[in-house]
Amino acid sequence: MADQTSTANAWPANSTPADLIPPGRKRLGWALMIAGTLVLLATIVMQILYKTEVDTIGFYTWRPVVYAYVLWGVALGAWQVLTRGEDGQRALFLLPALLFTIAMVIFPTLFGFYIALTDWNLSSFAGRKFNGLDNFWQMLGDPYYRNALFNMVLYVLAVLVEYVIAFALALLLNAQIRARKFFRVVFLLPLMLSPVAVSWMVGKSLMEYRFGPAATLARHLGWGNPAFFSDPITARISIMVLDAWTFIPFMMIMLLAGLQAMSREVIEAARVDGATTWQTFWQVTFPLMLPVSVTAVILRIIFKLKLADIIITVTSGGPGGATDSVSSFIYREYRDRSNVGYGTMLAMIYLIIIVVFVTWLLKFANRFVRNVN
Amino acid sequence: MSVQTTDYTVSEIRSPAAFVGSRVFIYGALVFWSFVCLFPIYWTITTSFKSAVDVTQGHLIPFVDFQPDWKGWRSLGLSPDSISQTSTVRDEFLKRFMNSVITSVGASSLAIIIGSLAAYGLTRYRYHFAWFKNEDISFFFLSQLILPPVVLALPFLVLYREVALLDTRIGLVLLYTLMVLPIVIWIMRDQFNSIPVELEEAALVDGLSIWGAFFRIVMPIALPGMVAAFILAMVLCWNEYFFAALLTSTDAKTIPVMVASQTGSQGINWWSMAALATAAIAPLAIIGIALERYLIMGMTAGSVK
Numbered sequence: 176m177a178d179q180t181s182t183a184n185a186w187p188a189n190s191t192p193a194d195l196i197p198p199g200r201k202r203l204g205w206a207l208m209i210a211g212t213l214v215l216l217a218t219i220v221m222q223i224l225y226k227t228e229v230d231t232i233g234f235y236t237w238r239p240v241v242y243a244y245v246l247w248g249v250a251l252g253a254w255q256v257l258t259r260g261e262d263g264q265r266a267l268f269l270l271p272a273l274l275f276t277i278a279m280v281i282f283p284t285l286f287g288f289y290i291a292l293t294d295w296n297l298s299s300f301a302g303r304k305f306n307g308l309d310n311f312w313q314m315l316g317d318p319y320y321r322n323a324l325f326n327m328v329l330y331v332l333a334v335l336v337e338y339v340i341a342f343a344l345a346l347l348l349n350a351q352i353r354a355r356k357f358f359r360v361v362f363l364l365p366l367m368l369s370p371v372a373v374s375w376m377v378g379k380s381l382m383e384y385r386f387g388p389a390a391t392l393a394r395h396l397g398w399g400n401p402a403f404f405s406d407p408i409t410a411r412i413s414i415m416v417l418d419a420w421t422f423i424p425f426m427m428i429m430l431l432a433g434l435q436a437m438s439r440e441v442i443e444a445a446r447v448d449g450a451t452t453w454q455t456f457w458q459v460t461f462p463l464m465l466p467v468s469v470t471a472v473i474l475r476i477i478f479k480l481k482l483a484d485i486i487i488t489v490t491s492g493g494p495g496g497a498t499d500s501v502s503s504f505i506y507r508e509y510r511d512r513s514n515v516g517y518g519t520m521l522a523m524i525y526l527i528i529i530v531v532f533v534t535w536l537l538k539f540a541n542r543f544v545r546n547v548n
Numbered sequence: 549m550s551v552q553t554t555d556y557t558v559s560e561i562r563s564p565a566a567f568v569g570s571r572v573f574i575y576g577a578l579v580f581w582s583f584v585c586l587f588p589i590y591w592t593i594t595t596s597f598k599s600a601v602d603v604t605q606g607h608l609i610p611f612v613d614f615q616p617d618w619k620g621w622r623s624l625g626l627s628p629d630s631i632s633q634t635s636t637v638r639d640e641f642l643k644r645f646m647n648s649v650i651t652s653v654g655a656s657s658l659a660i661i662i663g664s665l666a667a668y669g670l671t672r673y674r675y676h677f678a679w680f681k682n683e684d685i686s687f688f689f690l691s692q693l694i695l696p697p698v699v700l701a702l703p704f705l706v707l708y709r710e711v712a713l714l715d716t717r718i719g720l721v722l723l724y725t726l727m728v729l730p731i732v733i734w735i736m737r738d739q740f741n742s743i744p745v746e747l748e749e750a751a752l753v754d755g756l757s758i759w760g761a762f763f764r765i766v767m768p769i770a771l772p773g774m775v776a777a778f779i780l781a782m783v784l785c786w787n788e789y790f791f792a793a794l795l796t797s798t799d800a801k802t803i804p805v806m807v808a809s810q811t812g813s814q815g816i817n818w819w820s821m822a823a824l825a826t827a828a829i830a831p832l833a834i835i836g837i838a839l840e841r842y843l844i845m846g847m848t849a850g851s852v853k
Contacts, residue, residue: 236712264758268669271662272689272729273677279726280692280700287703344581350574360840361582364589367836367843369787371804372825376592380818386606388591420584425847432848481696484789488808502698502790509702509794519702526699533694 196260204257211250218243248274284526291523295516303516310520319496320521323504324528326411330482330500333415334475338468340419341426348427349434359431366424371488374417378404378489382413404490407497414498417485422478426471433467434460465547469540476536480529501525592829595822596620603818620823641806641827648803650717651792652785655724656778662725663732664774668762670733671740672748686737693730697790700726705794717800723791728781735780735849739773740766776846779839786832803828 218240225233252270255263294306314320348359365373382389382403393401403413441463445455483502486492492499492507499507501521508518595603597616607613618627625635669675670686677685704723705714713719743766751761767774789804796805807828810821836843 237710238712241711241713261758265669265673266675267759268665268673268762269675269685272666272733273685275662276689276692276726276729279722280695283700283703283707286707287699290703290706343577347574347577347581352574352578358578358582359844360837361585363840363843364833364836365585367783367832368589368829369789369804369807369825369832371787371789372807372828373588373592375807375810376595376822376825377588379816380595380603380822381588381591386604388606388608391606420588428844428847432844477694480694481698481790483698484804487789487793502696505698505702506790506794509705515702515706522696522699522702525696529694529696 196258201258204254207250207257208254211247211254215240215243215247244278287519287523290516291520293516296513297515298513306516310517311524313517314520314524319499319504320501322496323499323501324525326497326499327480327482327501329411330415330418331476331479333419334472334479336415337419337423337475338426338472341423341471342430342464342468344423344427345430345434348431362427363424365420366422368421370418370421371484373421374485374489377420378413378417378485404498405494407494410490410494410498414486414490417489418479418482421485422475425478426475429467429471429474430464433464437463462547466544469544473533473536473540477533589829589833592822592825595818596820596826598819598822600818620819620821620826623817623820624823624827626823626827641824644801644803644806645827647717647796647800648786651720651724651800651802652782654717654721655728655785656781658721658725659728659732659781660774660778663729663777664736664767664770667733667736668740668766671737672745686733689733690730692726693734697727701791701794704791708795715796715799719795720792720800720802723795724785724788727788727791728784731784731846732777732781735777735846736770736773738849739770743769772842772845773849775839776842776849779835779842780846782835783832783843 221230221233222237222240224230248270251274252267255266255270257263259266290303291310292305292307293303294309295303344362348355348362352358377389381387384390384402384405390401390403402409404410437460441459442455445459450458481502482500483506486498486500486503487506490498492503496504505518505521505525508514508521591608594608594610594616597610597618597620598607598614599617599619602614610616618629621627622630623637624641625631625633625638626641630638666689670682675682675685680688700723708714708719713722747765747769748758748761751765752758756764787804788802789808792800792802792805793808796802807821807824810816810824
């Protein structure tokens with residue numbers, strides 16, 4: 176990878192041409208780079224030999240490999256600067272984030288794909304055993320995983336309701352009102368509070384069947400048996416409500432920014448032409464807000480696809496797995512059964528589904544926005 | 549013009565009754581939603597002052613319905629009368645609290661540093677890493693946002709065990725940095741794009757190096773954006789539960805994990821639970837109210853052209 180690194184120059188004006196760098200400096204750069212690479216490779220080889228018990232020299236953990244990687248990153252940066260002058264300094268802006276992300280994402284994901292193909296239960300002594308696509312076939316027959324995927328569809332659809340509420344709130348905040356700042360802060364608060372702490376207090380005490388104020392209120396409103404988490408459908412709705420409470424402000428703020436960026440003249444022109452408030456909204460405001468809306472909804476869907484903490488804390492997936500999201504299901508697969516191999520397979524399949532879905536969503540949204548405007 | 553003005557006023561205030569009606573509706577809706585937002589917080593705070601009877605009878609208003617007491621806070625060792633005594637629960641709580649502070653501040657700082665540098669590079673220079681151009685690199689960073697935590701969780705569990713980072717704060721800091729990095733890059737790219745290139749060109753002519761120009765000229769201008777990104781990252785890290793629950797056990801446990809693990813064997817101590825929840829949400833509530841402007845700035849970066 177390192178050899179292919181090269182930066183083109185955006186400002187040709189005052190950069191040091193590569194041939195002005197003294198050869199001694201270049202040689203130093205190359206020496207550093209080669210030394211760094213050798214140290215990294217040597218550490219890895221030594222660890223592999225030690226772990227496979229070919230050799231007795233080595234460390235108990237793989238931690239030294241991490242240090243060697245960091246060292247290699249530093250050597251790479253120094254090599255860039257020493258051999259390529261200003262171009263190298265430019266590459267230095269990008270390198271830390273790039274090396275960090277590659278180490279933290281690419282390697283674990285590849286490793287994850289390998290784990291997914293093994294039968295590996297951390298609590299059994301058998302250890303890791305390659306078993307090909309067995310996990311995949313097991314997954315196809317797993318009704319709980321199918322149910323979790325189906326729940327994700329429902330949870331994602333709930334975003335539309337959240338969007339309507341968020342839009343209404345943004346319109347309210349954009350109206351001619353007093354104490355706008357106060358209301359904005361209050362409406363924003365739920366987003367900042369720990370979903371675990373709040374959903375714990377709300378889900379387990381506010382919505383408690385016997386004494387929770389929400390249950391009492393529901394009884395007063397004529398719902399005789401306000402059990403929020405005991406039958407599958409109500410439980411799902413309760414989870415959606417808890418999650419919506421946290422994340423509606425997020426969409427609201429984006430939509431509010433969109434409303435405020437919209438020029439007032441357009442709306443006033445519509446008014447002058449005799450349009451009612453209702454018509455103005457549907458024919459002027461809403462179409463103009465479409466790009467912002469699409470961004471807000473897509474970002475929200477991306478966050479929704481990660482939903483786990485509220486479900487884990489409030490229902491642990493119950494009743495009978497009815498409220499499980501994919502993430503919370505896999506979490507319990509690991510926590511309760513230590514089934515790393517199978518859990519990882521589920522996660523990897525979920526990743527593939529998400530990537531396909533989000534790619535499709537972005538394409539679809541692009542076309543949608545273009546067609547309407 | 550005058551015709552338009554009268555026309556506008558007529559449609560705006562059709563009749564006094566309609567005007568009052570719309571005002572009542574707007575303020576009614578605002579107050580209703582404020583109630584929805586605030587009541588759970590109110591409930592959490594007041595419950596920390598209730599005794600068991602007051603909780604189970606659903607008492608709501610302090611001094612009217614029930615007599616507030618430091619019960620919840622005493623069980624955490626944080627009430628006025630127990631603050632001077634030694635308390636194992638308080639030590640435990642403070643340890644978790646410090647873990648949360650260290651991991652979220654550490655991860656946000658690290659993400660701001662490497663994220664700002666990368667965002668600056670991407671907005672100012674053109675790179676070719678093999679066949680990857682700037683757009684591809686940006687997409688690579690931003691696409692990490694899609695990656696659900698659950699995909700990385702189990703591989704990290706295994707890898708962290710191998711490199712002895714399991715149940716350490718450093719381990720969490722690294723993961724949280726990864727989690728907020730796309731957001732930081734997104735916000736900072738927007739920031740740097742809004743700063744005219746001419747400023748740096750002038751600085752370079754005056755003899756500053758490109759890193760000098762970045763630190764002396766660009767950074768001070770981009771500081772509000774950095775604060776915005778930092779606060780947003782803080783919020784996300786402080787509230788993170790999934791990774792913390794999987795990857796920590798005794799040493800590096802954070803506040804959300806402590807909150808979630810309170811369902812003891814002998815039923816739930818509502819008051820201590822509520823006190824704990826209050827302590828978990830208080831820091832961010834204060835930061836949020838004080839620095840709301842920056843939070844909004846961070847969230848709306850790049851969404852409105």
